[in-house]
Amino acid sequence: MEILDVVDETGAPTGETVERAEAHREGVRHRTSHVWIARNRNGRIQLLLQKRCMQKDSFPGCYDISSAGHIPAGDDYIPSAIRELKEELNVTVQESDLIYCGQVHKDVDSEFHRQPFHDHQISNVYLLWLDREAEEFELQTEEIESVRWMDYAQVRGMVASDTLPNCIIMEELDLIERHFL
Template sequence: MAEILDIVDEQGRPTGQTVPRAVAHAEGIRHRTSHVWILRRHAGRVEVLLQMRCQAKDSFPGCYDISSAGHIPAGCDFVESALRELREELGVTLPADALQECGVRHFTFEDVFHGRLFKDNQVSKVFCLWLDKNAEDFTVQKEEIDYVRWFGLEEAIEAVKNNTIPNCIYLEELEMVAAATR
């Protein structure tokens, strides 16, 4: 069954029209996503949980990414989708008030994955979530994620800035999350 997304305006408000996810990415149609960055304080520093995207992903296979993220199905909202993705991808069930909103990002990009042009045009709400849990205690969704790993937040920022780990992380977003920890 095709995943159906709301087409949204520049502020991320649904226009009343929908589109299959594959069409949104083939044509660069604006849609919404929720991004949740999981944080903890460990050994005297702030750490961020990154997921390793599995090789079957339609974009950025084998790259480190946001702790949990996903497209927002038509008719759903940012928080509802963020909580659903946490449950599905990492086996984490929490109330909505556990999420701390960090801001909204708008971005577009194009690249080729698996021999096909991929156009992304997103309005993303960014959240952080404080959760002290060992990486091996998360129940990862194997269709999406190979594994998760904790990084020092500053180490992750430097790794993304210097491109020393394979990643599809926007530095601006990671810095937005870092600002929320201060």
Template sequence: MEYLDVVDELGNPTGQIVERTIAHEKGIRHRTSHVWIIRKKEKLEILLQLRSKEKDSFPSCFDISTAGHIPAGCSYVESAIREAKEELGIEIDEKKLIYCGKQNREFKGEFHGNVFHDVQISNVYCYYLDQDQFTVQKEEIEKVVWMSFDDCVNGVKHNLFNNCIFMDELELIENTLKQISLENYL
């Protein structure tokens, strides 16, 4: 079983914990870390993962490069580093994580015949990595693909491919990247 910290509206742990499936059944607020892997070729590119068809939510949808729930007692950053290692087989240097902001999200739906009520607060990061080979966690991910950032934004905006990406998160990334110099992180 995976236990999560119950958090307040700002993402601060309340001292209570909840099992992950219960959090999703009852809509109990918890934390996640989102890491968008980026690189610069001719254009800015972003790495997307295709979620496994067996996932408890959004099966077979393109999604964030790597993301995950934060286990009880863990921090946003340590969870981001752990998920990148588990899902993609990559080592993330904490000093090179680019903090983009915090997102509050609520989603109600049904997957595989089960109620899914997700209430999460996420720290969103970018991470520069010019790499083509990844060791994907097959239970979680079917494959990963690089896509130009512009094509990703257009595809999400116009629903051109099956995804569970939120437009406001892509805008958060875009605004952050406009404010910094990527050369500082290379």
């Protein structure tokens, strides 16, 4: 059972906690860390996208941020981001490797696996420069079906036109783009 901090509109914990499933069932605001992994190949910026496994409670089979995760109660954004990178992709980083890009507020009201899903999260968004082949990542198969590199411009176009099954918000792409070389 995952216990999360309930947070206010700025992302500050209120002192209350909630179980993850209840947060999504009831729409309780909570925090997540998002890490976009990027590389520069032949003068083109590429992003590593993960394809969520079909058993995920939300957005099964959709392309998503390189690494993301809920922040356990009592934890903070950076330690959670570092832990998720290790768990999901077996990538070890230091805090200084992560470039803070900004914060987003995401509100999703939908249904997955015939269950109501109300996700109200505040996420800190980070960029990590890492040039590694997709096959070199060790995936947490309970979470991730696969990973693939895509040119940034292609990702933007496919998200904007909704031609790629995804759960990516354009605001995050805008935030990370500001930090490209």
